[in-house]
Every structure is written in C-alpha cells, then in structure tokens.
Amino acid sequence: MSLLEIEDLHVVAGDREILKGVSLKLEEGETCALFGPNGSGKSTLLATIMGYGMTTVTSGKIFFKGKNITHMSVDQRSKLGIGMMMQRPPNVVGVTLGNLVAATAKNGKGVVGVEKEFKMQDFMDRDVNVGFSGGEIKRSELLQLTAQAPDFVMLDEPESGVDLENIDLIGKKVHELIYGKEGTDNGGRKVSAFVITHTGQIMDYIGADKAYVLIHGRIAREGDPNAILEDIKTNGYGVEDE
Amino acid sequence: MTRIDENEVKKALDKPAAYGEDIDLNEYVEGDREVEQIENITDTPEDLKKRMINVGVEADDDGKEGTILFIDNAMSHCSNKAQEGLIIMNTQKALEMYPWARDYYWSAIDPTKDKYTAKTYQEDSDGYFIYVKAGYHIKTPVQTCMMLAKNRSVQNLHNIIIVDDNASLDMVTGCTTVHHANQALHVGVSEMFIGNNSSLSFTMVHSWSDQTAVRPRTNVLMGKNSNYVNNYVVLDPVGTIQSFPNAYLNGEGARCSFNTMCIAHENSNIDTGGCAVLNAPNTGAEIVSRNISYGGKMIARGKLVGNAPGAKAHLECKSIILKDGGVTHAIPELEASCSDVEMTHEAAVGKIAQEQIDYLMTRGLSQDEAVSMIVRGFLVGGIRGLPTNLQSEIDAAIEKANEGN
Numbered sequence: 001m002s003l004l005e006i007e008d009l010h011v012v013a014g015d016r017e018i019l020k021g022v023s024l025k026l027e028e029g030e031t032c033a034l035f036g037p038n039g040s041g042k043s044t045l046l047a048t049i050m051g052y053g054m055t056t057v058t059s060g061k062i063f064f065k066g067k068n069i070t071h072m073s074v075d076q077r078s079k080l081g082i083g084m085m086m087q088r089p090p091n092v093v094g095v096t097l098g099n100l101v102a103a104t105a106k107n108g109k110g111v112v113g114v115e116k117e118f119k120m121q122d123f124m125d126r127d128v129n130v131g132f133s134g135g136e137i138k139r140s141e142l143l144q145l146t147a148q149a150p151d152f153v154m155l156d157e158p159e160s161g162v163d164l165e166n167i168d169l170i171g172k173k174v175h176e177l178i179y180g181k182e183g184t185d186n187g188g189r190k191v192s193a194f195v196i197t198h199t200g201q202i203m204d205y206i207g208a209d210k211a212y213v214l215i216h217g218r219i220a221r222e223g224d225p226n227a228i229l230e231d232i233k234t235n236g237y238g239v240e241d242e
Numbered sequence: 243m244t245r246i247d248e249n250e251v252k253k254a255l256d257k258p259a260a261y262g263e264d265i266d267l268n269e270y271v272e273g274d275r276e277v278e279q280i281e282n283i284t285d286t287p288e289d290l291k292k293r294m295i296n297v298g299v300e301a302d303d304d305g306k307e308g309t310i311l312f313i314d315n316a317m318s319h320c321s322n323k324a325q326e327g328l329i330i331m332n333t334q335k336a337l338e339m340y341p342w343a344r345d346y347y348w349s350a351i352d353p354t355k356d357k358y359t360a361k362t363y364q365e366d367s368d369g370y371f372i373y374v375k376a377g378y379h380i381k382t383p384v385q386t387c388m389m390l391a392k393n394r395s396v397q398n399l400h401n402i403i404i405v406d407d408n409a410s411l412d413m414v415t416g417c418t419t420v421h422h423a424n425q426a427l428h429v430g431v432s433e434m435f436i437g438n439n440s441s442l443s444f445t446m447v448h449s450w451s452d453q454t455a456v457r458p459r460t461n462v463l464m465g466k467n468s469n470y471v472n473n474y475v476v477l478d479p480v481g482t483i484q485s486f487p488n489a490y491l492n493g494e495g496a497r498c499s500f501n502t503m504c505i506a507h508e509n510s511n512i513d514t515g516g517c518a519v520l521n522a523p524n525t526g527a528e529i530v531s532r533n534i535s536y537g538g539k540m541i542a543r544g545k546l547v548g549n550a551p552g553a554k555a556h557l558e559c560k561s562i563i564l565k566d567g568g569v570t571h572a573i574p575e576l577e578a579s580c581s582d583v584e585m586t587h588e589a590a591v592g593k594i595a596q597e598q599i600d601y602l603m604t605r606g607l608s609q610d611e612a613v614s615m616i617v618r619g620f621l622v623g624g625i626r627g628l629p630t631n632l633q634s635e636i637d638a639a640i641e642k643a644n645e646g647n
C-alpha cells in the first residue's frame with residue numbers, strides 16, 4: 001500500500017464544495033509537487049489531510065500508513081507522522097514560538113535549540129506569528145517542523161514571499177527535513193513530501209518525483225513534475241481563476 | 243474629612259449597589275474584632291499559611307518591606323522592616339495617632355454610595371493604613387492578607403493607602419477564606435491617594451470559597467504625573483463578586499491601568515471592571531480585562547470618562563467561553579465632555595478560534611493541551627507586568643478547571 005492514498009474525496013468548506021472527487025497516491029520516500037491556479041483547492045486539500053475543522057469530508061477516504069485517517073483528530077494524525085507548513089498560520093497571542101517549539105519537540109522526535117540555524121533566535125519569546133513577516137513565518141514553521149520531525153511533510157508554498165537569500169536558507173532546511181542533515185543519511189530513509197508551489201523554485205532544492213495539477217477541485221493532470229511545470233509556464237493552466 | 247450627614251448614611255444602609263445582585267446584610271453576623279495575635283509571621287498556623295500562599299502572600303516575609311494580616315475584622319499581625327518613610331498599622335490606630343490621617347478618612351469615597359460603604363462607615367471598621375512619606379521609594383512590596391475565618395459573618399474593612407509626593411510603593415494583597423468559613427461576606431472599602439510624581443502598583447489576588455460574597459469598594463485619587471497600576475486576579479470558584487474600582491486622574495499627566503483576570507467557574511457570579519475618570523489634561527488610562535467562563539456568569543465592565551484635553555485612553559474586554567451554561571457579558575463604556583480626547587475600546591466574547599486549536603494540534607498537542615496553552619496565553623499574554631509568581635497559580639487554576647470539565 002502507498003504511504004498516502006486518497007480516494008474520491010469530496011470536501012466542503014464554508015458551505016461550498018471545494019474538492020470534487022480527488023484521488024491520488026504518494027509512495028513512501030516520494031516527493032510530490034502540487035500545482036494549480038489560485039483558489040483551485042490546494043490548501044484545502046492539505047487542510048483536509050491534516051483534519052482541520054474548517055473542512056468537512058462529505059465522501060471519500062484518506063489512508064495514511066494503511067490506516068483510514070479520514071475522521072481522525074489532528075493530533076492523532078500528527079502523532080502518526082504527518083507534518084504541515086501552513087500557507088497562513090494563525091496568530092496565537094500569548095503563546096511564544098519558544099513554548100510551541102518545546103511542546104512540539106515533546107510530542108515529536110525532532111531537535112530543539114537550533115533556532116539560530118533558522119535565524120529565529122530573536123523570535124523565541126515572541127508570540128507565534130504575531131507581527132511576523134512573510135519570510136519569518138516560513139522559517140518559524142520550518143523550525144517547528146524540525147522539532148517534530150514528521151515522516152511525511154506537507155509544505156504549502158514554502159518559498160512564496162521569501163527573498164532570494166532566505167529562499168536559499170529555506171530550500172536547504174527543507175532539504176534537511178527530507179534527507180536529514182548533511183553528513184548523516186537519516187538511516188537511509190527519506191521523508192516523504194507533498195509540496196504546493198507556483199514557481200517550482202523549491203524543486204531546485206529538493207527535486208520532485210511526480211506532480212499533480214488541481215483545477216476546480218479536481219485532479220486535472222498527473223505526471224513528470226518538470227514537464228508539467230514547463231507546460232504551465234508556457235501555456236498556463238488553460239482555465240479562468242475560479 | 244468632608245462633612246458627612248449621619249442621617250443620609252443611615253438611609254443608605256438599605257441602598258443596593260449600582261451593579262451586582264443585592265445582598266441582605268442581615269443574613270450575616272458581625273465579624274470578630276478580637277483575634278489571636280501572631281507575633282512572627284512565620285509562626286502563622288499551617289492551614290492559614292497555605293491559604294496565604296494561594297493568594298501570593300508569603301508567610302516568609304524575607305523579600306517584603308512589611309506584612310499585615312487581618313483575620314475577620316481585626317489585625318492579627320503587622321510588621322514593618324523599612325526603617326524610614328513607611329508607616330504600616332491598622333486604620334483605627336492611625337486615626338488616633340496621626341490627626342492628619344483624618345483628612346483622608348472617607349475623603350475619597352462617599353459613605354452613602356451604597357449599603358456596603360454605609361455599613362463600613364457605621365461600624366468604624368478597621369483595616370490597613372499604609373503611608374509612604376514624600377520622597378521615599380519603598381523597594382520591595384508591602385504585602386497584606388485579608389482572611390475570612392468566621393462562617394456566616396461579614397468582614398468589614400476600611401483600608402487607606404497614601405503615597406505622598408515623589409514616592410513609590412508596590413502592594414501585594416491577597417484575600418481569602420479559611421475552609422470552614424464558606425458562607426461569608428467580604429466588604430472592603432479602600433481609599434487610595436497618590437501624590438504628585440508618585441506611583442502605586444496594587445496587585446490583588448482573591449481566592450474565595452464557592453459561596454463567598456465579595457463587595458470591594460475602591461477609589462483612587464491621583465496627583466500630577468502620578469501612576470497607578472491595578473492588577474486584580476480571581477482564579478478560584480466564588481459565590482458572587484461585584485467590584486468596580488474608580489481612579490480619578492486629577493493631576494496633569496497622570497496615568498493608570500486596570501488589569502483584570504477572572505475565571506468564572508460554574509455557579510460563580512462575577513461582575514468586575516474598572517473606571518478611569520480623566521479629569522486633567524494629558525492624562526492616560528488603559529483598562530484591560532481577560533476572562534474565562536467555565537459555565538459561570540461573567541460581566542466585564544470598563545468605563546472611561548474623558549473630561550480634559552489631551553486625554554488618551556483605551557479599554558479592552560475580552561472573554562473566552564469554554565463551557566456553555568453561563569452568561570458572559572462585556573460592557574465597555576466611553577464618555578467624553580471635551581472634544582480633544584482620544585478614547586477607544588475593543589470587546590470580544592466567544593470561543594477560541596478553531597484554527598488556533600488546529601494549529602497547535604498539528605504539532606502534536608492534544609485538544610486539551612492546545613486549549614490550555616491558548617487559554618494561558620490569552621490570560622497572561624494580554625496583561626503586562628503581572629508578578630511572575632502568579633504564573634504558576636494561573637497554570638494550576640487552568641489545569642484544575644480543565645479537569646473538572
């Protein structure tokens with residue numbers, strides 16, 4: 001069985017059907033890119049895999065590591081090894097980044113004390129995400145994921161809004177998250193990843209084994225990531241924004 | 243002391259308070275005015291000590307400039323380590339010893355305000371009297387503990403705090419009940435005076451029993467460039483509290499802030515808040531309240547009155563409801579009699595945003611852990627300058643409340 005299997009998933013968010021029968025598979029150790037125009041439902045798909053309250057699965061199933069997780073709580077999914085970098089994580093007033101990283105590490109199997117590597121050492125006492133810039137949010141999310149060390153990581157536009165120098169940092173840190181730290185081989189294992197990207201920049205750092213294209217809540221295409229990206233760059237998605 | 247009409251006070255004995263449910267004073271017997279004297283605060287009986295620590299008062303008074311313990315209506319302990327500049331004693335004794343103390347007595351609060359002030363007036367109630375001489379900055383806090391020990395009694399207190407010009411004082415006061423005194427009434431009249439260029443920080447922690455009734459009456463008169471900080475914390479179950487302290491910013495450039503943090507447990511009825519009256523130019527006030535309801539009744543009030551140019555103030559009442567069954571009510575009020583003022587308010591009542599809970603659960607925290615972390619952040623994060631020793635009390639209260647729900 002695949003690491004992640006989604007069967008004919010229908011999802012409602014905010015009284016509207018956003019995902020209209022999504023099926024896909026992701027193998028262990030695989031990195032998969034997810035393309036699609038704005039509003040096509042990419043973030044909603046990741047939110048549904050994570051189990052967020054804003055999504056309601058009306059039909060279909062999600063399997064992870066062979067388990068039906070369709071109605072599992074968010075923390076159970078996290079403990080099964082799913083990790084997530086949100087596109088727009090919420091502000092949590094009164095909860096500092098340091099506290100959240102510590103709590104994450106307690107439940108996960110990653111490392112703490114590496115905030116300097118993420119240029120986040122001055123943010124540990126700040127309320128998480130409150131007043132963080134776009135790039136700071138990405139680095140903070142990655143720091144949290146490093147404390148969790150999931151087996152499968154979902155990244156929602158890790159490079160968007162990030163300047164060139166920081167893209168390099170983020171690219172390298174995502175690489176570490178997937179392949180392990182330089183010089184270590186992660187026990188020969190490679191963490192699986194599902195990455196939403198509009199530009200494909202992150203693929204320069206972590207590569208991709210395959211890609212899906214989501215349009216109007218349906219998988220419109222599946223195949224070689226570079227070929228698909230080239231095609232999108234030259235011909236566009238061939239649809240109006242929803 | 244201004245002239246007080248005894249007849250009016252007598253009439254006021256039946257006058258219900260402006261807010262909160264009315265309490266029949268006849269249901270309570272008088273509190274004792276003779277209590278055991280504790281010479282050395284470390285000799286306080288263990289059960290009392292525990293209750294003191296609960297409200298942030300240290301039975302070992304090493305880090306404190308002075309300590310006062312009241313049990314019911316009488317002082318049981320009083321110590322003053324400051325060599326100069328600080329007077330600490332009971333109010334009635336101060337009135338005897340210092341004729342000038344009379345000038346302050348009943349000068350900030352009108353005894354005919356309601357039945358609680360009237361009763362306190364009629365009883366010539368005792369309380370603590372704290373005076374900081376002009377020019378003195380009292381380095382470590384003065385702590386007071388007001389304990390209710392006699393069941394079905396009314397504790398009537400009259401406290402006076404005076405910080406003279408160019409001086410400063412930190413006060414930590416804890417009010418609590420001894421376990422067998424569950425059904426009792428606490429009435430505390432507090433008159434505070436802050437001189438020019440002076441500051442007073444007043445932190446009050448209440449930990450009552452689930453049937454205690456509490457009616458504090460506090461007014462603060464503030465001079466030029468003075469500063470007043472009021473922190474009020476109620477974490478444990480209580481019967482009913484109604485408290486609405488008023489600060490009068492009468493001197494130019496005065497600043498005050500009221501921070502209130504309450505947990506309304508099931509069957510608790512809490513009505514709290516604060517009022518700042520900005521009477522002088524360029525004064526500033528901030529009223530912040532953060533409350534949690536676990537099924538109790540919670541009314542969060544706040545009132546700003548702008549009467550002078552350049553007055554600037556902000557009011558923020560936020561409550562989270564964690565359990566249905568109670569009522570949560572935010573009542574922010576802004577009143578201005580002058581065009582050149584800037585007063586704003588923000589009020590919010592509701593549950594925790596699901597998105598925040600989901601976010602923390604993504605990192606492996608359970609639903610309960612996520613809620614606790616957010617609740618703690620909500621309570622502590624919104625209020626600056628809270629004494630750090632309170633934080634562990636807050637954690638314990640949140641944990642206890644979560645367990646019971």
Ligand SMILES: Nc1ncnc2c1ncn2[C@@H]1O[C@H](COP(=O)(O)OP(=O)(O)OP(=O)(O)O)[C@@H](O)[C@H]1O
Nearest residue numbers: 013014018036037038039040041042043044045054
């Ligand atoms: N809670 C919600 N309430 C209302 N509409 C929602 C909600 N969540 C998602 N939607 C809508 O669903 C659609 C898909 O949103 P989603 O965030 O999944 O898009 P996306 O593919 O990630 O887009 P982008 O590339 O812009 O990030 C959008 O039209 C969005 O407005």
Ligand SMILES: [Mg+2]
Nearest residue numbers: 042043087156
């Ligand atoms: Mg998106």
